[in-house]
Amino acid sequence: MIRVIAIFMAFVLGALPALAFDTVAKSAIVLDVGTGQTLMEKNADMALPPASMSKLMTLNMVFEALKDGRLSLDQELPVSANAVKYGGSTMFLTERDRVRVEDLIRGVVVLSGNDASAVLAEAISPDGTERGFAAMMTERAQQLGMTNSTFTNSNGWPEPGHRMSMRDLAILSKRLITDFPEYYGYFAETEYPFDNRAPDNRFNRNPLLKLNIGADGLKTGHTVEAGYGLVGSAVQGGRRIIFVISGINTERQRAEEAERIANWAFRQFVERKLTEEGVVITDADVWMGTANRVGLASPMDISVLVPALKKDEVKAKISYQGPLEAPIQAGGKVAELVVSIPGLEDAVYPLVATETVPTGGFMVRVRTSATVLLRELTGEAMNFF
CATH class of the missing domain: 3.40.710.10 (DD-peptidase/beta-lactamase superfamily)
Structure with missing residues (x-):
């Protein structure tokens, strides 16, 4: 199941809407090297x-x-x-x-x-x-x-x-x-x-x-x-x-x-830091592991450019195929951070597990199997906690 966790990062930057850039060029593109964002494109x-x-x-x-x-x-x-x-x-x-x-x-x-x-x-x-x-x-x-x-x-x-x-x-x-x-x-x-x-x-x-x-x-x-x-x-x-x-x-x-x-x-753009390397942003559900949850963090500092005259919120969501199945290796990519900025393409960044979660033993498998069976019998959502 694809799981999406919405998080919101708001930067109040001004009260006027940013104006879209229009170029007389037949084809054009503008990139910011540091963030990797495409600021404008036309027939690129x-x-x-x-x-x-x-x-x-x-x-x-x-x-x-x-x-x-x-x-x-x-x-x-x-x-x-x-x-x-x-x-x-x-x-x-x-x-x-x-x-x-x-x-x-x-x-x-x-x-x-x-x-x-x-x-x-x-x-x-x-x-x-x-x-x-x-x-x-x-x-x-x-x-x-x-x-x-x-x-x-x-x-x-x-x-x-x-x-x-x-x-x-x-x-x-x-x-x-x-x-x-x-x-x-x-x-x-x-x-x-x-x-x-x-x-x-x-x-x-x-x-x-x-x-x-x-x-x-x-x-x-x-x-x-x-x-x-x-x-x-x-x-x-x-x-x-x-x-x-x-x-x-x-x-x-x-x-x-x-x-x-x-x-x-x-x-027309200002840079804002979203998160730092290794800082836990949220936790993800874990299936068949020695732990029920694992932290998600970025393997690098993440900064984005925001239109300087935009008042809108910068919205971010975390997407992963969940629950994550053990074993999980610390530092392995398990999710993505998708950042939406008005007027620009979504920016997508990898998120990694902050710790290793081995596969659980016999009792973990029994408990998980019982939970699955109960869900099938009652039609209720699974709860791993």
Whole structure:
């Protein structure tokens, strides 16, 4: 039987209703990294042309190769004819060049180099080709839970079938930030004058980096088909957000919309702690154990974001398949805490048993069997206490 225990956690935060955020982007998503909450989404699972924002997946593959030793930052890579053929944003590489991996990374991040992406791709590719690398990227994306991503090249050059969703880009961005902190600093660089080959092309296209709003990444993108897009991240007051937008009409509108989203995400929500690690929230019924009940607690501190102008209660309920059947191991997941916040998706957290409850002996089994028989004869609910 599914048992639900309702508990209420009320935070009086104001008297005015929070206004829903409406974006001009065709597709968008905003995540709070610390709590894992989705603050806003619009067509977030729609697979769209990602333009240069898909270079983030190429960088993920490069960072993985650096971590496991397949590449090193000082390693020099040759430049192929395939890499040189790309137009658009480039490092202006030639086939005579041999370029350090670190320079190529900065060329991808800061200069959005299509040629640099191809050079890195061919170095990692299982068959030495960019096409082989794209297939490897697609497979890796599926493994990372990016189910609406398929790649045909390394840099987002317009091709049929090269697609990503905004949710997938948010998943990828969180991974780059949390799993590769040693390389994430590249995304905050505002300029990179590689070999002084193109002084006018040395600046990072991310408009948020110069606005003093805590932005430190990640990537812009633009094609005629995709419109203007941006994957951004910023930190204020210890809170980090990630936001992804696509399908904006102009470069200026992209900058204005990105700043507007960042300001909204930081100003319209406040963080509240619900419970601390190991603190018993409630007890659950136990079947056939040496104890009739066991405590339920969170294995971690739980905090949530609440709309700053909402007066409504934050409601939480505990759900478990009960009664819990012994044996029960301390620390094992046995229930879930479901937190409902007006205007946001429900947040679900695991709850664990606070102590071990072994299976009961002969007398426990006899007593339980008698209780079951009595219930069947009388139609009354069981009582284990």
